[in-house]
Amino acid sequence: MNEKKLIELQGISVSFDDEKVLDDISLSIADGEFVTLLGPSGCGKTTTLRIIAGFLEPDEGRVCFEGKEINGVPPHKRQVNTIFQRYALFPHYNVFDNIAYGLKVRHVPKDEIRSRVSAMLKMVNLEGFEHRRVSKLSGGQQQRVAIARAVINHPRVLLLDEPLAALDLKLRKDMQKELKNIQKQLGITFIFVTHDQEEALSMSDTVVVMDNGKVQQIGTPTDIYNEPVNAFVADFIGESNIIDGVMPENYRVSFAGHTFDCLDSGFAPGEAVDVVIRPEDVDIVPPSTAMLTGTVTSVTFLGVHYEIIVDICGFKWMIQTTDYHPVESVIGISLNPEDIHIMKKSKYSGMFGDYSSYSEEFDEMANPEIDLTEESGGETE
DSSP, X not given: OOOOEEEEEXXXXXXXXXXXXXXXXXXXXXXXXXXXXXXXXXXXXXXXXXXXXXXXXXXXXXXXXXXXXXXXXXXXXXXXXXEOTTTTOOTTSBHHHHHHHHHHXXXXXXXXXXXXXXXXXXXXXXXXXXXXXXXXXXXXXHHXXXXXXXXXXXXXXXXXXXXXXXXXXHHHHHHXXXXXXXXXXXXXXXXXXXXXXXXXXXXXXXXXXXXXXXXXXXXXXXXXXXXXXXXXXXXXXXXOEEEEEEEEETTEEEETTEEXXXXXXXXXXXXXXXXXXXXXGOEEEOGGGOSEEEEEEEEEXXXXXXXXXXXXXXXXXXXXXXXXXXXXOEEEEEOOGGGOEEEEOOTTTTSSSOTHHHHHHHHHXXXXXXXXXXXXXXXXX
């Protein structure tokens, strides 16, 4: 991939009504890169996208394109196009006219318009749909029209604000593959916004994890999943058991009453740490040969595996296994050094990773005496 910097955000901060929405965001995006801004609702990812597009100006910081500051440059003068969640197609136009709209506005010759629209229709697998009204298309077909319209003007950057959110699960997975293929075919930079971890991991060259207006971690999907920097990232990217531990020395960590070999170093002797163990990395063994033992408290069948909750020394672990283990059975677990990841303590420590809250939340939802709307200010989603 070309590592030439295309877009740089330098110290970007934005506040709405004295509430800081973005807090000193810095980010570099390479030419031809597929970057995903990932985080929960309200984390600042869409605001970041709007700043890149020029729809919003930052209170502080610089936005640079190919090394030149573009603060104050209006959206139509930036080499950027945006696809929104609802696509913003013209319902009274057919497919051809929707895709051709930008070219017509620029007074491109009719022969060139026909040629370029035909090429776009072929790229998004909509040949033969030229005269179909967009209101007669499926959600996936409408999204393809939106993509074709957005890229026909050859933008350097395509911004995508949760474009798959309205699609059903199977179609969403199909479109993930198609979007990645289109991005590779065109070779342009895609900046994709989502709260869906699977989308981010399956499509991206680089994932930017955000929370509370700050970048928590930037890395490849593999790095983000295998080497999270704090408890928020570990919990948000897949399931994680996050346990309090202590590093007595390099390559050794103590938790749950035992000391284990690990691959991490660089911590002070006796330093308190967060220990991350993914549910799929736990090996179930006979209790007599186990490093740790626990009692199964919950079993859920998910098709390809069982998801079980196990009480180990009062801490509820999630374990994924292809073998059935009944509730109240005692199992043993074994851990390999490469499956134990050590993180420094952060403000997120203690907030995630214990699955005792898993069942308590469901208990609250099932209790008619608890008004859940009070906790959310009376709002429901």
